[in-house]
Amino acid sequence: MPQAGAPAAASTAAAPAVPTEIPFASPHAAFVRTPSAPTAWGGPRTGSEATLSDRVVSYRIQAKLDAEKHAVDGQQQLTWRNRSDRPVSAVFLHLYLNAFEGEGSTFFTERGVLAADGGSRGTGKVKKGEWGYIDLNHVEQDGATLKWRYVHPDNGPATDHTVVRVDLAQPVPAGGSVTLDMAFHSQLPRVIERTGYFGKFNLVAQWFPKIGVLELPGERGATEPRWNVHEFHFNSEFYADFGEFDVRLTAPKDYVVGAVGEQQGEPVPDGNDLTWHFTQGDVHDFAWMAAPGFKTVETTWAHPGSPTVKVKVLYPEEYAGDAQPVLKATTDSLTYFSNTLGPYPYKTVTAVVPPFNAGEAGGMEYPTFFTADHVQHYQAHTSTEWLLDFVTIHEFGHGYFYGLLASNEFEEPMLDEGLNEYWDQRMLRDRKQDMWFTTPFWKFFGVEPPMGVFAFERMTAMLSHPGDPLGQNAWDRLSSAQYGTVYSRTATAMHDLEERLGKDVTEKAFKQYYATWHFRHPGIGDLQATLAEVSGKPEVVAQVFEQFVYGTERVDDQITDITSEEVLPLAGTTVKDGKRVELTSDDNDDAIEKQRDAWKKAHPDAKEGTGPFPFKTTVTVWRDGAAVAQVLKVTFADDSVETVRWDDQRRWARFVFTKPVKAASAELDPEQKIYTDHNKLNDSRTVEANHAATGRWTSDFAALLQGIYSLLVTL
Structure with missing residues (x-):
C-alpha cells in the first residue's frame, strides 16, 4: 500500500485507444506521381495465396425486383475489415443512385456545366416519374441501430446525397472487422447513363450501399490513413475494395437474369417469381440485368494459365444479328488480353446487348459482366462491324484495367479509360x-x-x-x-x-x-x-x-523552309603561284557555262537536279510546342536520302547538306511514328511547288459534296 501523499503506481493496463478522425482524400486529388510502397495493398499477389485478392469486404445481398415500378428492395449484410493501425469509429458508404434523384445532385450540377458543349453522353431529359434514388432504411451493428447522415467529401452541393457517414456503436479495432446489417430501397431511373430501365429492360448497377476505400500510407501517395469516398461526379466512375459477393436476386419468372459472377444452380421458384443465386470472389462491384424475352448464346474458352471460362451473350430478339459477333469479339479479347497482359482469372464473362432505345445502358463495364451495343446505334454514320467489335473489345478490356488492376477511376481515369483505349486499339491494329x-x-x-x-x-x-x-x-x-x-x-x-x-x-x-x-x-x-x-x-x-x-x-514540329542551290565558283581575287589574280564576274559566268556544257555532253541522260557543281541544301525546322525526338529525311533528285536526328531543345534549327545533286523534298517523322504532333500537314516541303496534296483534298471534298447533293435529290 503506498504511503500517504506518495504518487500512485502507474497502471500496467493499456488505456483503450481513442479513435481519431480519419480525413477524406482531397476533393481535387488527381495524378499520383509517387510510386506506391512495395507492401501496398498487402504486396504483390503471387498466386499461392488462399484468395486471388486481399479481400477487404464481403456483401451478402437478398434483393427483389418490382418489375412494374423498376424498383429493388434489398437486405444487405456487409462485413468490412479495418486494415489500418488505428480504431475506426465511423464508416462511409456510397449511395450512387442518388445522383439521379434530382437536379441538385453533384452529378446534375456538373452536367449543366460540363456537357454544355454537347460532347457527352448522359444528357437525356428526365421526365416526370423517371428519377432514380436509393433510400437507406436502417443500419444495424450487432442489433444496435446506427445513426447516419449525408456528407460531402468533395464540397459538393448540400443537396447531393451520394455519400453517407455511418457512426458505429462500437469502433472497429485495428485489424478487426465489423458487420453491418441494412435494408435499402432502390428506384431505378429511366436509363440516363450507366444504369436504369427502358420498357421492361432493367440494368441494375450502382444499386446497393457500397463502402468507401480506406487507403493507408504508401498506397497511391497517401501519407496517413484517408477515406477515399468521392461523390458521384458527372464524368467519373468508380473505385472500391476487393471482396466477395453472395447475391440472391428475385425477379418475375418470365424474366431472364444475368449478373456478375457464377450462377449457382438453377433459379428457384417462388410463387410467380424465380430467385437467382450468384457468387463471385475477388471483385469490387456487382451489377445485373433483368428483362423478359432475352435470348442467350454461349460458348466456353480455355487458355493456358486461366480456368475454363463460360462466355455468354444475352440479347433481345431484335438484335439477334449482333449476338455471334459480340460472342466472337469477347473470346478473341480473352485470348489477346491473356497473351499480352496476363491470364484471365475468373470463370465467367457475360455480355448484354441492350434493347432498342436503351443505348445509354450500353458500353458499361463491371467485373465479369459488361454491356455491349447494337449495330443500329451506328448505322447512320459509320461502320457497324468495326464499332460493334470495338465497343465489345473496349468493355471487355475494362475487365483488366478497371476490374483486375482496379485503378481509381475518380482520381486517375487515365489508368482505366485511357490505357484500355490504347490496348484495345493495339488489338485492332494487330487484327489489321x-x-x-x-x-x-x-x-x-x-x-x-x-x-x-x-x-x-x-x-x-x-x-x-x-x-x-x-x-x-x-x-x-x-x-x-x-x-x-x-x-x-x-x-x-x-x-x-x-x-x-x-x-x-x-x-x-x-x-x-x-x-x-x-x-x-x-x-x-x-x-x-x-x-x-x-x-x-x-x-x-x-x-x-x-x-x-x-x-x-502541345507538339507541332514543322518544316518552315527548304532551299537547294548550286555551289558555284565565286568572282573575286585569289592568290595563284604567289600572285594575286582577279576573276571578274563575266569571266566567272563564262567559265561556269563552259563547265555546264561540257558536263551535259558527257551526261546526256542526266536527271534534272544534277550537274557539274555540288548543291547546298538548307532545311529550316521550327518547334511550336514541346520537344520530341524527331527524324528529318531529305530526298534528293537522284532518289538518294539523308537523315538526321533533331532531338534537342532548340526552338528552331537549320540542317545543311552539300551533295552532287539537288534536293527534292524534306520530311519530318518520315515513318509516321509521332501521332501527338497535332498538324502533320506541315511536316514536309518540296523544293519545287507541288500542289498534289491540295488538289487531292480539294477533289475529295468536291466529291463528298457531289455525293451529298446526289443523295439529297433522291429524298
Whole structure:
C-alpha cells in the first residue's frame, strides 16, 4: 500500500485507444506521381495465396425486383475489415443512385456545366416519374441501430446525397472487422447513363450501399490513413475494395437474369417469381440485368494459365444479328488480353446487348459482366462491324484495367479509360482492322482516306489545345469534350511512347505492370515506374509523362523552309603561284557555262537536279510546342536520302547538306511514328511547288459534296 501523499503506481493496463478522425482524400486529388510502397495493398499477389485478392469486404445481398415500378428492395449484410493501425469509429458508404434523384445532385450540377458543349453522353431529359434514388432504411451493428447522415467529401452541393457517414456503436479495432446489417430501397431511373430501365429492360448497377476505400500510407501517395469516398461526379466512375459477393436476386419468372459472377444452380421458384443465386470472389462491384424475352448464346474458352471460362451473350430478339459477333469479339479479347497482359482469372464473362432505345445502358463495364451495343446505334454514320467489335473489345478490356488492376477511376481515369483505349486499339491494329472511314459509306461519296485506328485516335485527341493533363481527375476539367480526350489523347501518347521504346519492350513493361499490380489499385506513379524500369529508358518515359500526363504540352514540329542551290565558283581575287589574280564576274559566268556544257555532253541522260557543281541544301525546322525526338529525311533528285536526328531543345534549327545533286523534298517523322504532333500537314516541303496534296483534298471534298447533293435529290 503506498504511503500517504506518495504518487500512485502507474497502471500496467493499456488505456483503450481513442479513435481519431480519419480525413477524406482531397476533393481535387488527381495524378499520383509517387510510386506506391512495395507492401501496398498487402504486396504483390503471387498466386499461392488462399484468395486471388486481399479481400477487404464481403456483401451478402437478398434483393427483389418490382418489375412494374423498376424498383429493388434489398437486405444487405456487409462485413468490412479495418486494415489500418488505428480504431475506426465511423464508416462511409456510397449511395450512387442518388445522383439521379434530382437536379441538385453533384452529378446534375456538373452536367449543366460540363456537357454544355454537347460532347457527352448522359444528357437525356428526365421526365416526370423517371428519377432514380436509393433510400437507406436502417443500419444495424450487432442489433444496435446506427445513426447516419449525408456528407460531402468533395464540397459538393448540400443537396447531393451520394455519400453517407455511418457512426458505429462500437469502433472497429485495428485489424478487426465489423458487420453491418441494412435494408435499402432502390428506384431505378429511366436509363440516363450507366444504369436504369427502358420498357421492361432493367440494368441494375450502382444499386446497393457500397463502402468507401480506406487507403493507408504508401498506397497511391497517401501519407496517413484517408477515406477515399468521392461523390458521384458527372464524368467519373468508380473505385472500391476487393471482396466477395453472395447475391440472391428475385425477379418475375418470365424474366431472364444475368449478373456478375457464377450462377449457382438453377433459379428457384417462388410463387410467380424465380430467385437467382450468384457468387463471385475477388471483385469490387456487382451489377445485373433483368428483362423478359432475352435470348442467350454461349460458348466456353480455355487458355493456358486461366480456368475454363463460360462466355455468354444475352440479347433481345431484335438484335439477334449482333449476338455471334459480340460472342466472337469477347473470346478473341480473352485470348489477346491473356497473351499480352496476363491470364484471365475468373470463370465467367457475360455480355448484354441492350434493347432498342436503351443505348445509354450500353458500353458499361463491371467485373465479369459488361454491356455491349447494337449495330443500329451506328448505322447512320459509320461502320457497324468495326464499332460493334470495338465497343465489345473496349468493355471487355475494362475487365483488366478497371476490374483486375482496379485503378481509381475518380482520381486517375487515365489508368482505366485511357490505357484500355490504347490496348484495345493495339488489338485492332494487330487484327489489321482499320477504322470506319474506309467503309462503303464514305466510298459512296468518293472519299477514301486511309484511317488506321491510332490515326483515328489522334483526330479526336484535341492535340492543338489540350485543356487538362491526362492525369487530371474526372471532374476538374474544362468540359466533357475535354474529358473525352482521356481516351484518345492517352491512346495517342502511349502510341508514341511505344514507338520510342519498341513494341516488344512496351508489351513486356505492361505485362510486368499487370503482374505486379493486379488486385492492388496502382497509381500513375506505379505505371511510370514500371515502364521506366522495364524499358531501361527512364528519361524517355519521364519526358512523355511530364508533357502529357502531368502537363498539357502541345507538339507541332514543322518544316518552315527548304532551299537547294548550286555551289558555284565565286568572282573575286585569289592568290595563284604567289600572285594575286582577279576573276571578274563575266569571266566567272563564262567559265561556269563552259563547265555546264561540257558536263551535259558527257551526261546526256542526266536527271534534272544534277550537274557539274555540288548543291547546298538548307532545311529550316521550327518547334511550336514541346520537344520530341524527331527524324528529318531529305530526298534528293537522284532518289538518294539523308537523315538526321533533331532531338534537342532548340526552338528552331537549320540542317545543311552539300551533295552532287539537288534536293527534292524534306520530311519530318518520315515513318509516321509521332501521332501527338497535332498538324502533320506541315511536316514536309518540296523544293519545287507541288500542289498534289491540295488538289487531292480539294477533289475529295468536291466529291463528298457531289455525293451529298446526289443523295439529297433522291429524298
